[in-house]
Amino acid sequence: MSILHTVNKSPFEKNNLESCLRYAKLGSAVLLIEDGIYAALKDTRFEKEVATAMKDVSFYCLEPDLKARGFSAAKIIDGIKMVDYAGFVDLTIKYDKVQAWL
Amino acid sequence: MKFVIQVNEGPYQHQTADSAYQFTRAALVRGHEVLRVFFYHDGVNNGTRLASPPQDDRNVAKRWSALATEHDIDLVVCVAAAQRRGILDESEMKRLGKDAHNLAPGFRISGLGQLIEGVVFSDRLVVFGD
Amino acid sequence: MIKKCLYLNRRAPYGTSYALEAIDTVLIGSAFDQDISLLFIDDGVFQLKRDQDTTDVEMKNFSPAYSAFEMYDVEKLYVSKEAMAARGLKKRDLIVDVEVLSDSAISDLMDEHDVIFSF
Numbered sequence: 001m002s003i004l005h006t007v008n009k010s011p012f013e014k015n016n017l018e019s020c021l022r023y024a025k026l027g028s029a030v031l032l033i034e035d036g037i038y039a040a041l042k043d044t045r046f047e048k049e050v051a052t053a054m055k056d057v058s059f060y061c062l063e064p065d066l067k068a069r070g071f072s073a074a075k076i077i078d079g080i081k082m083v084d085y086a087g088f089v090d091l092t093i094k095y096d097k098v099q100a101w102l
Numbered sequence: 103m104k105f106v107i108q109v110n111e112g113p114y115q116h117q118t119a120d121s122a123y124q125f126t127r128a129a130l131v132r133g134h135e136v137l138r139v140f141f142y143h144d145g146v147n148n149g150t151r152l153a154s155p156p157q158d159d160r161n162v163a164k165r166w167s168a169l170a171t172e173h174d175i176d177l178v179v180c181v182a183a184a185q186r187r188g189i190l191d192e193s194e195m196k197r198l199g200k201d202a203h204n205l206a207p208g209f210r211i212s213g214l215g216q217l218i219e220g221v222v223f224s225d226r227l228v229v230f231g232d
Numbered sequence: 233m234i235k236k237c238l239y240l241n242r243r244a245p246y247g248t249s250y251a252l253e254a255i256d257t258v259l260i261g262s263a264f265d266q267d268i269s270l271l272f273i274d275d276g277v278f279q280l281k282r283d284q285d286t287t288d289v290e291m292k293n294f295s296p297a298y299s300a301f302e303m304y305d306v307e308k309l310y311v312s313k314e315a316m317a318a319r320g321l322k323k324r325d326l327i328v329d330v331e332v333l334s335d336s337a338i339s340d341l342m343d344e345h346d347v348i349f350s351f
Contacts, residue, residue: 008117008118008121008232033121034117034118034121035117064124065117084128085124085125085127085128086128086131086132088125088128089125089128089129089132089134090132092105092226092228093103093226097226097227098226098227098228098229100228100229100230100231102110102229102231102232
């Protein structure tokens with residue numbers, strides 16, 4: 001069964017993304033929300049790790065949280081898809097269950 | 103699709119309390135059923151009607167109450183977490199011999215069984231926490 | 233209806249209330265006859281450390297609950313091998329008998345459950 005993983009912590013502060021990526025399997029997805037969106041940015045020390053993970057796992061970023069923090073889609077790693085809250089809802093349905101990395 | 107939403111954090115301290123509201127509203131607008139919103143841990147603090155945020159800020163408890171009225175959703179505050187943190191309805195006030203109650207309209211106080219039961223009869227559990 | 237419920241614990245005890253609340257949720261879950269597994273990863277493995285003594289911090293020592301789970305037919309307890317090793321813990325340091333799983337086995341475990349309660 002496929003899993004939508006949500007990450008709401010900055011990778012610069014907490015290890016939530018790291019734990020999530022350790023267990024996220026081929027065909028699952030990661031949605032970055034709240035302070036988790038900082039992992040979606042280009043030119044950070046996590047870009048390589050995220051880009052590598054994207055070979056197996058789809059990445060999404062919650063745009064309202066990105067905008068709130070002063071960034072736009074232009075600053076995001078290529079291949080990460082933007083969603084709004086309605087898109088967030090759709091993702092929880094597309095995947096069989098949701099695991100929140102709190 | 104039937105959803106159960108779990109909210110673990112209080113308002114104003116952590117954005118996740120806002121995210122839970124935004125997600126719930128979006129799910130309802132999309133035409134899904136939100137079987138229950140379960141407030142747990144510090145999340146029970148979303149249910150106090152005595153909160154008085156400044157005029158230019160969102161009123162988290164009022165916002166949930168309005169959503170409950172509009173969409174007839176079940177907002178449940180965990181009784182054990184609520185008692186520890188001083189969130190009471192009128193009957194809990196009487197039962198515990200306290201001098202005030204503060205639960206906002208549209209919320210009710212019940213046990214953890216409501217979370218488990220909701221999960222058993224829904225399609226998705228979405229947890230918002232810190 | 234019986235669902236396969238995975239309770240995922242990744243926080244240390246006492247610093248926050250999540251470990252304690254997870255125990256409450258598991259006990260209620262068992263009353264609903266759900267198929268329950270507990271998984272301890274990251275700092276969650278510290279919840280199972282033997283010899284917890286909360287006398288001086290005046291908080292409730294809830295660690296005996298893990299040994300009592302068996303009476304509630306909660307018997308599937310798993311810990312991460314990597315998390316244990318990273319924290320210098322051995323199986324003999326734990327208060328209860330557990331199955332030690334590799335990271336890839338944990339991915340499979342998460343996959344096969346219907347719902348994940350995260351604490």
